[in-house]
Amino acid sequence: MTLHSQDFLVSRGDLRRAEWRTQPVQALKDGDILVKIDHFAFTANNITYGVFGQAMGYWNFFPAPEGLGRIPVWGFGNVVESRHPGVAVGERLYGYFPMSSYLVIEADRASPASLIDKAEHRAALAAVYNNYQRVSNDAGHTTEIEPAQAILRPLFMTSFVIDDFLEDNGFFGAKQVILSSASSKTSLGLAFALKHAARKGIEIIGLTSDANKVFVENTGYYDKVVTYDAIGTLAKDTAVFVDMAGGGSVRAAIHNHFAEALAYSCSVGGTHWEDREIHEALPGPKPTLFFAPSQIKKRHTDWGPGELDKRVAGVWTAFLADVAGWLKVSEGVGPAAVEAIYFEVLEGRARPEQGHMARIEA
Ligand SMILES: NC(=O)c1ccc[n+]([C@@H]2O[C@H](COP(=O)([O-])OP(=O)(O)OC[C@H]3O[C@@H](n4cnc5c(N)ncnc54)[C@H](OP(=O)(O)O)[C@@H]3O)[C@@H](O)[C@H]2O)c1
Numbered sequence: 001m002t003l004h005s006q007d008f009l010v011s012r013g014d015l016r017r018a019e020w021r022t023q024p025v026q027a028l029k030d031g032d033i034l035v036k037i038d039h040f041a042f043t044a045n046n047i048t049y050g051v052f053g054q055a056m057g058y059w060n061f062f063p064a065p066e067g068l069g070r071i072p073v074w075g076f077g078n079v080v081e082s083r084h085p086g087v088a089v090g091e092r093l094y095g096y097f098p099m100s101s102y103l104v105i106e107a108d109r110a111s112p113a114s115l116i117d118k119a120e121h122r123a124a125l126a127a128v129y130n131n132y133q134r135v136s137n138d139a140g141h142t143t144e145i146e147p148a149q150a151i152l153r154p155l156f157m158t159s160f161v162i163d164d165f166l167e168d169n170g171f172f173g174a175k176q177v178i179l180s181s182a183s184s185k186t187s188l189g190l191a192f193a194l195k196h197a198a199r200k201g202i203e204i205i206g207l208t209s210d211a212n213k214v215f216v217e218n219t220g221y222y223d224k225v226v227t228y229d230a231i232g233t234l235a236k237d238t239a240v241f242v243d244m245a246g247g248g249s250v251r252a253a254i255h256n257h258f259a260e261a262l263a264y265s266c267s268v269g270g271t272h273w274e275d276r277e278i279h280e281a282l283p284g285p286k287p288t289l290f291f292a293p294s295q296i297k298k299r300h301t302d303w304g305p306g307e308l309d310k311r312v313a314g315v316w317t318a319f320l321a322d323v324a325g326w327l328k329v330s331e332g333v334g335p336a337a338v339e340a341i342y343f344e345v346l347e348g349r350a351r352p353e354q355g356h357m358a359r360i361e362a
Helices: 044-052 146-168 183-194 212-220 228-233 248-261 290-303 305-323 335-345
Strands: 003-012 014-024 032-042 072-082 092-098 102-108 115-117 131-133 176-179 203-208 226-227 239-243 261-268 329-333 355-361
Touching: 003 335, 014 335, 032 092, 032 146, 032 335, 044 072, 044 335, 072 146, 092 102, 092 146, 115 228, 131 146, 146 183, 146 212, 146 290, 146 305, 146 329, 176 183, 183 203, 183 212, 183 305, 203 212, 203 228, 203 261, 212 226, 226 329, 228 248, 239 248, 248 261, 290 305
Parallel strands: 176 203, 176 239, 203 226, 239 261, 329 355
Antiparallel strands: 003 014, 032 072, 032 102, 032 355, 072 092, 092 131, 102 115, 115 131
């Protein structure tokens, strides 16, 4: 019997055009495994994969018909067929999947902890995305932890590493760190990491929209929360800007307000994906794209094997305990529910406390 996969496809040129297609699952070759994708998280980060699909290669992970793209997501799946001697049917994996019901993985480098997909179309892309954790072999893995892991863990690594990068650079001499899209889970993770590390003399300021201000204040992660239209009220002390929103107007407002008092402008995300007008020749430093793998590599060299993971784990555990107080996880089941989540997040209608999980097939 031929299995069929339901694939959620979007137009590469217009993320508002989306459709489902049912396609036969390809036959396995020696070494392949077939994973039935169980459930996955969906946040603005996944929309950013689509926005930068062409520019940064995110469309290359999961091939799609001409002009269409398959948005990558972080989630869990079960091995339902295996032609790899070291991977058993029934194993559960965590990693990077398409919004589809099945994925064929060309399994390689299988260790007790992980394996990789060595498919040629993925080979040029960052290794972190091609790695699958064999959670069935992980004594610390529980079903209960899966939503928080899928929703927050990929984002939190970046949050932690930005805090570390800023500390490593003496906060560029700044007295305040200003985060845009303060309500995003990546910014919340960074604000938490900054507070957890109790960085002396550094004020943590969150910028957000009116609708999300009270939620952001109530987390207690920021020293001050300011709406985008009040950027002009911020004290012109030396500042570092960590830009999760990537919007042209917020960036211009920050650069124009702080000008030479802006010590560093760190470009991380693109939640304000429809406001990407680039303002040339802004005052202050040129925005620099943050590349987490560089800092991770540096710390592996500085600290030796295992130390970075140990440090991340300490703050992650504290963060997880804290988010239990505000994160509201829910799961959409079936294609219509998955599509509704996609559009809710795309249009910026999702509440920041919402943790969306999605399951294509019950
Ligand atoms: N470079 C990296 O390595 C890296 C790693 C992780 C994350 N990131 C980026 O960080 C960003 C945050 O991701 P996340 O998953 O943490 O986001 P999230 O939790 O889903 O963020 C939701 C928030 O983003 C803003 N937002 C979302 N959609 C919007 C829309 N259509 N229009 C206007 N505002 C919108 C709103 O915040 P406000 O109202 O507060 O603006 C909203 O509360 C993404 O762009 C992601 O790609 C980058």
